Amino acid sequence: MKTSIATVSISGDLREKLAAIAAAGFDGVEIFENDFLAFDGGPRDVGRMVRDHGLEITLFQPFRDFEGMPEPQRSRAFDRAERKFDVMQELGTDLMLVCSNVSPVSLGGIDRTADDFNELGECAAKRGLRVGYEALAWGRHVSDHRDAWEIVRRTDRPNIGLILDSFHTLARKIDVNSIRAIPGDRIFIVQLADAPLIEMDLLYWSRHFRNMPGEGDLPVVDFMRAVAATGYDGPLSLEIFNDQFRGGSPKSISVDGRRSLLYLMDKVRRLEPDIAIDVPSMPDRIEASGIEFVEFAADEAEAQELAGMFRTLGFAPAGRHISKDVTVWRQGGINLVINTEREGFAHSSYLVHGTSVCDIGLKVENASATVERARALVAEPFQQTVGRGELKIPAIRSVGGGVMHFIDEKTELARVWDIEFTPLAGDEYPAAAGLRRIDHIAQTMNYEEMLTWVLFYTSIFATDRTPMVDVVDPGGLIRSQAIESADGDLRITLNGAESRRTLAGHFIAESFGSAVQHVAFLTEDIFATAKALKENGFRSLKISRNYYDDLEARFGLEAGFAGRLREENILYDREGEGEYFQLYSPNYGEGFFFEIVERRGGYTGYGAANAQFRIAAQKRALRPKGMPRQ
Numbered sequence: 001m002k003t004s005i006a007t008v009s010i011s012g013d014l015r016e017k018l019a020a021i022a023a024a025g026f027d028g029v030e031i032f033e034n035d036f037l038a039f040d041g042g043p044r045d046v047g048r049m050v051r052d053h054g055l056e057i058t059l060f061q062p063f064r065d066f067e068g069m070p071e072p073q074r075s076r077a078f079d080r081a082e083r084k085f086d087v088m089q090e091l092g093t094d095l096m097l098v099c100s101n102v103s104p105v106s107l108g109g110i111d112r113t114a115d116d117f118n119e120l121g122e123c124a125a126k127r128g129l130r131v132g133y134e135a136l137a138w139g140r141h142v143s144d145h146r147d148a149w150e151i152v153r154r155t156d157r158p159n160i161g162l163i164l165d166s167f168h169t170l171a172r173k174i175d176v177n178s179i180r181a182i183p184g185d186r187i188f189i190v191q192l193a194d195a196p197l198i199e200m201d202l203l204y205w206s207r208h209f210r211n212m213p214g215e216g217d218l219p220v221v222d223f224m225r226a227v228a229a230t231g232y233d234g235p236l237s238l239e240i241f242n243d244q245f246r247g248g249s250p251k252s253i254s255v256d257g258r259r260s261l262l263y264l265m266d267k268v269r270r271l272e273p274d275i276a277i278d279v280p281s282m283p284d285r286i287e288a289s290g291i292e293f294v295e296f297a298a299d300e301a302e303a304q305e306l307a308g309m310f311r312t313l314g315f316a317p318a319g320r321h322i323s324k325d326v327t328v329w330r331q332g333g334i335n336l337v338i339n340t341e342r343e344g345f346a347h348s349s350y351l352v353h354g355t356s357v358c359d360i361g362l363k364v365e366n367a368s369a370t371v372e373r374a375r376a377l378v379a380e381p382f383q384q385t386v387g388r389g390e391l392k393i394p395a396i397r398s399v400g401g402g403v404m405h406f407i408d409e410k411t412e413l414a415r416v417w418d419i420e421f422t423p424l425a426g427d428e429y430p431a432a433a434g435l436r437r438i439d440h441i442a443q444t445m446n447y448e449e450m451l452t453w454v455l456f457y458t459s460i461f462a463t464d465r466t467p468m469v470d471v472v473d474p475g476g477l478i479r480s481q482a483i484e485s486a487d488g489d490l491r492i493t494l495n496g497a498e499s500r501r502t503l504a505g506h507f508i509a510e511s512f513g514s515a516v517q518h519v520a521f522l523t524e525d526i527f528a529t530a531k532a533l534k535e536n537g538f539r540s541l542k543i544s545r546n547y548y549d550d551l552e553a554r555f556g557l558e559a560g561f562a563g564r565l566r567e568e569n570i571l572y573d574r575e576g577e578g579e580y581f582q583l584y585s586p587n588y589g590e591g592f593f594f595e596i597v598e599r600r601g602g603y604t605g606y607g608a609a610n611a612q613f614r615i616a617a618q619k620r621a622l623r624p625k626g627m628p629r630q
């Protein structure tokens with residue numbers, strides 16, 4: 001499988017773009033004409049630079065408003081084409097993209113258009129060049145790949161072929177099976193893009209909202225299955241016009257691009273076992289059955305403070321690491337680890353981010369297969385020196401600089417707590433509060449990074465994303481989206497902040513990067529838990545009285561029940577038969593906190609409707625007395 005990406009898809013100048021594209025492992029690059037025009041060097045220099053990066057130029061594009069023109073525009077279009085052929089030869093590429101004409105003066109007409117391509121094909125053939133025709137979804141006369149293909153077919157020249165672009169076909173909801181009838185060798189290149197489903201003008205949607213396959217809502221897999229059926233084996237080329245990507249990190253967007261293509265083709269191969277698809281083999285998406293541990297990096301003083309918080313939550317120290325300054329605190333099936341080592345990853349994470357979650361342990365069926373899939377999808381494996389008596393636990397770098405370890409039952413990894421830790425009695429600790437397992441963890445990031453995280457999680461793990469919801473913080477909007485396994489065993493919520501004035505934005509700024517902002521524990525009886533916590537000295541986040549008045553009215557709650565919620569500062573939500581209860585800890589440091597939830601009757605959400613009131617309460621609690629409101 002040859003992978004390629006259009007230079008228009010990422011930020012930077014041409015030099016930066018090529019470096020990032022090459023580093024992410026692409027084979028080729030589409031040179032978008034404007035990137036070339038803006039470059040301070042001739043076409044030969046660009047060609048050399050591309051090849052020096054080990055890349056090839058898969059396509060030069062776009063050539064606009066060519067076909068079906070009256071005179072004198074027609075002759076001018078041919079003159080223009082000759083000039084671009086000169087450039088292409090110097091660049092060292094043989095393929096030009098002609099996108100369907102949008103000019104109001106164009107005449108259309110299938111025979112006229114085929115004649116134009118016939119003549120252009122003759123000119124190109126003299127130089128050994130090829131021309132591909134792409135139907136823009138908003139083309140004046142041709143806006144459907146089926147019409148573009150009919151024109152190419154009538155031209156009947158080997159150097160005139162079709163260019164397919166998933167966006168144009170899928171945005172117009174054209175039946176992808178129509179692709180299956182096209183001979184693969186007449187398709188010169190396949191461009192791929194996804195997009196979120198938003199009702200809007202096609203051109204505007206295409207130029208601003210495209211994203212990587214798997215990041216949006218279009219059936220790109222069905223499109224690619226149809227392409228695979230044609231026998232096409234040329235480059236798969238990303239062409240992503242996206243406002244955020246234009247301002248994003250070229251390195252990270254390029255990696256997302258490669259990951260999206262590998263993930264896409266892995267899916268296609270599994271769905272089309274009879275078609276030979278050349279994609280590196282990798283284990284199927286990994287089923288994760290929950291979070292085995294959450295590890296905090298801290299210094300001694302903050303470790304004490306954190307431990308104090310764990311204690312009020314009903315956790316007790318369960319083990320001390322055999323050789324490291326690492327303690328595991330336990331309650332039910334929850335393991336919270338505090339690492340105060342002065343070296344290693346946790347320490348460097350502490351130096352950069354301060355006290356924060358540096359590592360997440362996921363329970364999987366096969367830990368080494370998990371790393372194998374992650375590596376195949378260009379994630380970075382993580383390793384550090386393993387001390388005597390310690391296990392080598394498979395791990396990767398997750399997005400945002402954190403680490404993710406994998407624990408399975410297959411091997412002795414599941415016994416890590418017995419093998420690497422000396423048990424602690426923890427007798428003098430207050431009673432457990434009924435916390436059973438980690439319900440979810442919430443990771444906070446800049447909004448622009450959200451697609452990167454979504455693709456990371458959904459491509460490696462058997463998870464899906466929920467629709468994005470908006471959460472109102474007094475300082476701005478937070479976009480929230482969950483990644484979850486089908487049975488809800490693994491739940492991670494991603495919160496994207498656009499403004500530093502939000503609690504989430506403040507947290508990212510203060511912790512120097514995206515991080516876990518809260519961990520939510522599951523209880524089976526929120527009222528019993530609230531009572532036990534109170535006895536442990538836990539002080540819950542105080543929620544406004546107005547919230548409870550509204551709750552009572554909104555859900556028609558009995559006054560007594562609403563009163564109990566109010567008394568315990570428990571937030572409530574309902575979804576059909578399902579009910580959700582939430583209790584919050586105070587903030588720790590710059591905005592980290594714990595949540596306790598109970599799910600009744602199959603409630604599957606996260607209480608998004610309550611988030612605004614929780615955030616307002618947290619902001620009140622954060623504001624030092626006498627400080628002006630934001």
Ligand SMILES: O=C(O)c1ccc(O)c(O)c1
Nearest residue numbers: 062099134165206207239
């Ligand atoms: O938006 C455009 O004009 C445009 C240009 C070239 C393409 O390949 C394309 O898909 C869109």
Ligand SMILES: [Mg+2]
Nearest residue numbers: 134165191239
């Ligand atoms: Mg295109």
